[in-house]
Amino acid sequence: MRSNPPSGPMHIPAEFHYRLQGVTRGVNPxxxxxxxxxxxxxxxxxxxxxxxxxxxxxxxxxxxxxxxxxxxxxxxxxxxSVPVTALADLSASMAFAGKMTLLAEFIAAAGFSAYRSGDPFGFVGCDTKPRMDLLLPSTRSKQAATQLVQKLRDWQPEGATAEGLLAAKYWIKQQPGLIFLCSDFHLPLPLLDKLLASLAQHRVVPVVFWQSAEYDTLPRFGLVDVLDPETGLR
Structure with missing residues (x-):
């Protein structure tokens, strides 16, 4: 049975190329x-x-x-091939000024790029705990990342912390791979130190999500009333 082609242009995610230093231990082509x-x-x-x-x-x-x-x-x-994983901070600060839209676009590009390179791709998103409703186990499926992207576009981060990142290692392949650590990095330094230590066997690439509204509108001097979206404190 023949089907009619979809109306309108097909959206193809952006693609980027990544290269790992050294030699990988992978056995799959x-x-x-x-x-x-x-x-x-x-x-x-x-x-x-x-x-x-x-x-x-x-x-x-x-x-x-x-x-x-x-x-x-x-x-x-x-x-x-090497397993590629996007590990994302989904705490409340990521709800600011369209950061989740940027995150969804990056996941679409990362998933498509991994697929084109023949690498399996997975996603783990965390706030106070790893979010099982957004978990994408490592897969070579092209469509899996596409479905995840739509979920991320609709997601409203509300977590008070990103402590769940410390437990993400249990959902990441033990085989040394490439991890894109996606966050605005408004994180306590002790948490960040523990997180990087737990991922020491992997190659970790930080992907920083900042919006100009976070710093362009600040006065050059004086006092500023600031609201912490995660704790609700001023």
Whole structure:
């Protein structure tokens, strides 16, 4: 059965490219430098027939130079995938001046970029605790991130703290991966120190969500009446 194409232009999320330093431990094929040998393009050295029984990689010159006269075969690194996770602060301060809209746009771009790179993508959002209604386990599904983005656009952050970030590690793959830490970083420094320590095995990239309204309208001197959206204190 044929279906009619959707009316109007299709919205394609923005895409960005990320590169990890060093070598990843992943075993699944992907776009990053890996430790395993396979069908990549990065030359790693030579192996014998039993280790690399692929006649297409037979190297005549290396075989002639071999001291024991054995056949030598070229070995290459297999590009690997890494799990990508967006860990988001959903405390009440993130409700200010459209930050959640910016967060939703970033998640759409991150999910699409991970999909295009062949990496699994997951999302953990936290206020006082991890929000199970917004949890996205690591997946390679293109549509999963799209559904999450709509939930984030409709979400109203009300949490008094972001303490739930400390428990997020239980919903993140133990395999070392890439974590985008999304927050306005209006966080207590002890909390931030504990959070980064709990994520030490991963590569953590902070993504800061600030709006100009947070600082452009402040007077150059004098007293200011400030309301904390999380505690309600002035």
């Amino acid at each position: 992907g776009a990053h430098r890996g430790r395993a040998l396979g069908s990549g393009m990065e030359f790693r050295g030579y192996q014998g027939l039993l280790d690399q029984p692929d006649p297409r990689r037979y190297d005549v010159r290396a075989s002639l130079r071999d001291a024991f006269g054995g056949p030598r075969f070229r070995a290459y690194s297999q590009p690997a």
